[in-house]
Amino acid sequence: MKKLLLIKVLSPVLIALFVLLTGCKPDEEQVIMPLITNNGAADGNTDGNTDGNTDGNTGTAPSACKVWPTALRVYGQVGDFSANSINNGGITANSLYGPFGTDTDGSDGLYIADTYSHRVLYYPSSSTTATRVYGQLGDFTTNTPNNGGITANSLKNPFGIDTDGSGGLYIADTYNNRVLYFPSGNTTATRVYGQGGNFATDTPNKDGISASSLYLPYAAATDASGGLYVADWGNNRVLYYPSGSTTATRIYGQSDFATNTAANPPSANSLNQPTDIASDSSGGLYVADSSNNRILYYPSGSTTATRVYGQLGDFTTKLANNGGLSAVSLQVPKSVVVGSSGGLYVADTYNNRILYYPSGSTTATRVYGQLGDFTTNTANNPVSANSMYGPSGITLDSSGGLYVSDNLNNRVLRYICW
16 A cells, blocks of 8 residues: 555656656556456457457467556656657757557557648657658658658548558548558658549549548558458548458448438448547458547448447437446547457547447546546646547557557557556
C-alpha cells in the first residue's frame, strides 16, 4: 500500500524512474499493482496491427494481464506528459501535430500517421525519435502537403496506416482520396488505390462512384490472405480488395458500388462515415461506424452486422451515449483493434477514453483516460499521463502494450500490460 500511495504522488515524468529504482522494470512483465485483471489470456495482439492479423510478430502477453493505468512512454512531447503543444520544439523527428493512425511491425517498431504534418513517421522499438519519414522527401523539418507535388512520395493529411505480412506499409492518404502501398523500408509507393493507377491525381471518386473509386478514405487494414479493407469515409462504405487488386469485390454499407448514401435511420447493413476496420482470427470484421456512434461486427464473408456496440443492441438507433455515459455507451468512436484472445479495444473519441471489451461482450470492463470511471468523459484536467483528449488511433504490440494516438494533445501514449 505504501508503494501505491507513493506512486500516486510522483509526477508522471518520474514514474518510470521510480519503477526502475524499486526493481520493477517498465515494458517487462512485472506484477506491480494488480488494478484490473483480464481473466484468461491477455490481449497482446499477435501482430501489433490494427487489423488483428498475423504478420510475423509472434510474441504474446502473459495470462491474467495487469494494466498500468498511467502511460509510461510519450511520443511527440519530448518526454513531457504535461505538455500538448503542436510540434513541441519545432518540426523534428520527435514532434507531432494531430497524430491519428498507429501500427507496429514485426520488430515492434512503431508507425504514426502525423496527420497535420502531412507525413508518416517510423520509430524503432522503444525509441521516441523517428528514423524514417514518408511524405516529406526524407526531411524531418518540413510538413508541406504534397511536398514536391502529388506523386508516389507525397501525402496530404494521412489518417490510417497498416503493415502487411511482408513489412509493407499501407497509408490512407485521406485528402488525396487514395490509399498508397509502400514495400518494406521504401518511402516511394508502388501501388495506388482510388486514382485509377495514377500517382499524380487526387480526384474524389475519380471517374464516378465505383468499385475502384475513393472519397476521403480514413483507414486501411489487411487480412490473413493479404486482402485489403478500406474505410471509405466520404462514401459511407467499407471496401474489400483481393490481394494485389485495386478493384474492390465486396462492399459494406451500400447495396451496390455506385451508391454512397448514409441511411437514416441506420440498419445492420448501413454505415455513416466509417473511420476504421479490424478483422479477427475467424475472418470477422469490426467497423467503427463513427457518425452512428457505434461499432458493428460482421461474421466472416457477411455484409450484414450481427452485433452492435454503443447502441444497446439496437441496429436502428445512433444516439451519442445512448442511455447515458456508461460502460456500454459510445460517442463518435474512431478506431478499433482486436487482441489475440478476441477482446476488443475501441477509441471512444468524443468521450476522451479507450474502452476494452472481453471477447463477445458489448459491455466494457476496462477504461483508459478516465481514471477507471465509466461515467466521466473529461478532456485532460489537467494534461497528464492519465488523461486523453480526442483519442483517435490505437494499436497493440507483441507484449500487449497499448499505443493511443491522443490526437488533440498532439502525442501518442504507450500503456504497458504485464
